[in-house]
Amino acid sequence: MDIKYINLAHQAGLGVGKPEEIRLVGDDIAGENWHFTVGDNLASHVGDICWFGPLKGIQHLLFHTPLVHLFVFGSECYHDWYRCL
Numbered sequence: 001m002d003i004k005y006i007n008l009a010h011q012a013g014l015g016v017g018k019p020e021e022i023r024l025v026g027d028d029i030a031g032e033n034w035h036f037t038v039g040d041n042l043a044s045h046v047g048d049i050c051w052f053g054p055l056k057g058i059q060h061l062l063f064h065t066p067l068v069h070l071f072v073f074g075s076e077c078y079h080d081w082y083r084c085l
Contacts, residue, residue: 043075 010017
């Protein structure tokens, strides 16, 4: 309830903001496993280089300046245009 918009929505009756008041319904799926895996692709390799590799020293330049829009544009090109063809 420390997050203002969740608290406001809870008080306005738009949902439940207190986890202890959330009622779970349906079957217990705790043991469910569909064996999905996440593979590596070009974007994940670039991310690894930027976060953990040789470009780690310039993370601030890459992610806290307008240069970040290049990553967003690249992601949009791949996910919205290339993958949808």
